[in-house]
Amino acid sequence: MIDTFPPFLIFFIGAAILPLIPQGNLRSAISLIFPVISAWLIWTMPEGLHLSMAFVGLDITLLRVDKLATIFGLIFSLAAFLSLLYAWHVRDTVQQVAALLYAGSAIGAVFAGDLITLFFFWEGTAIASVFLIWARGTEGAYHTGMRYLIMQIASGVILIAGAALYFRTTGNVEFTSMSDLFAAGDIGTILIFFAFGIKCAFPLLHNWLQDSYPAATITGTVILSSFTTKLAVYSLARGFPGTEILIYIGAVMTLFPIFYAVIENDLRRVLAYSLNNQLGFMVVGVGIGTELALNGTAAHAFAHILYKSLLFMSVGAVLFRTGTAKGSELGGLYKTMPLTMIFCVVGAASISAFPLFSGFISKSLILSAAAHDHYYVIWAILLFASAGVFHHSGIKIPYFVFFAHDSGLRPKEAPWNMLLAMGLTAFLCIAIGAYPAPLYSLLPYDVDYVPYTTTHVITQLQLLFFSALAFTVLMRTGIYPPELKSINLDTDWTYRKAGPSVIHWFSWVIGSFYTWLTKLMSKTTERTIKRLYRSHGPEGQMARSWPTGAMVLSIAVLLGATLFINFLV
Structure with a gap:
């Protein structure tokens, strides 16, 4: 039973327990136990192990053990231990819990055997890690964290969209090599590739890394450097060798x-x-x-x-x-x-x-x-x-x-x-x-x-x-x-400087056009009202008293015209 226990659950259990322990050296010491247990579980799990379950009609593999997953799981556990030791002095529950959830999500993604499970842990790493940036407590860190979160969540959205299209093509969501489908131009695998590329900081998709890592807390930067991008490397090695x-x-x-x-x-x-x-x-x-x-x-x-x-x-x-x-x-x-x-x-x-x-x-x-x-x-x-x-x-x-x-x-x-x-x-x-x-x-x-x-x-x-x-x-x-x-x-100039400048210019053009159109409509309406006033106002031509003879003559003309038209028809 113990050799089939998913190692990521150890970190999630730790994240639930840790806030119940009084802040101090005891909590810091206990936090080190969870990555040690995780490493031991990963080391003892037999190669070829699969732990699957049914989910909305799909076979979901929570645990797939092979040598590629094992080496990444071990280094992630080791990195979590070293990072938590480095952060021993930190007395911030948010950072401590976020670090455990972040490491657990990364390890869960490594052992995921299908794209649905991968997606859940993929987004888990994004949500947990952003708190290591926000924990710095500055306004700049807040805005940086929002930019980071947008990029990471966007990667997940693209991943799940690609997984849906991949399922339509293959009839399954197994997380395995997709290189042949990618070479054939399959849109689902292309989207999955792009999602992995965002997290791996491909050229022109990389600015979130240089923007966010230096903005995190001192210990948060160490933790961030270990998981997100290496999870993307693992995913590429698994999906696109x-x-x-x-x-x-x-x-x-x-x-x-x-x-x-x-x-x-x-x-x-x-x-x-x-x-x-x-x-x-x-x-x-x-x-x-x-x-x-x-x-x-x-x-x-x-x-x-x-x-x-x-x-x-x-x-x-x-x-x-x-x-x-x-x-x-x-x-x-x-x-x-x-x-x-x-x-x-x-x-x-x-x-x-x-x-x-x-x-x-x-x-x-x-x-x-x-x-x-x-x-x-x-x-x-x-x-x-x-x-x-x-x-x-x-x-x-x-x-x-x-x-x-x-x-x-x-x-x-x-x-x-x-x-x-x-x-x-x-x-x-x-x-x-x-x-x-x-x-x-x-x-x-x-x-x-x-x-x-x-x-x-x-x-x-x-x-x-x-x-x-x-x-x-x-x-x-x-x-x-x-x-x-x-x-x-860096190339983030395009969306941090050039982008706002272009938007400002467009807003000025649209605002100027709107102002001109509003003034034109206002002047047109004003002239129309004045003209109507001159003809229909109290002093206007249509407001004058008309003689009775003129009214009778008008009615007679209309009656004659009506009879003439009726006679013709």
């Missing part, structure tokens, strides 16, 4: 965030762009669709959740102690926050794919898959993107926060719970990078891959060292863009 257009979408995703991240001053927005960049690698892996590529996607998602959380944790700790995450206002913090600095460097080395760190053993799988299938241009793009991410996340983040100019800030080291969460995450980043076999054993397909070959190591080190040299030269010559106290607009 080998869909070639994903290769090119992913390649674009790896490129464009680099240029925005270089000029961005808010370091949490830099990490949000970096997150977009890393998602591109995973999307390319799904698009290639081979066993090696899909293993690379799953491994990179696992590693990425850890090192991206670590980077958000370190910047969050700095924000917690200093009140700012602006690169222009930080610097020299290594003097008083040395442990946070070390953990940040570990995260930077991991995301940059340094040998012996987790990013190296996962990213190399995708690069090898691209080269093996002769996508040489894509391979070159991914290499360039790897250099770019080292530039803005591997160097820029730790350099401007802990080194660079001395800001004069002397904050205390991060709280113990933050340090412990960062320490555990950093340990995992190093352990996975140095000994990848346990991670490889969890991957969807059998792995016969050796990441530490001479070619892989030398190629990656050359890339990283030349990127570091370029950064040094740019800094020494003063060419590197300075950290300006400004806000950079």
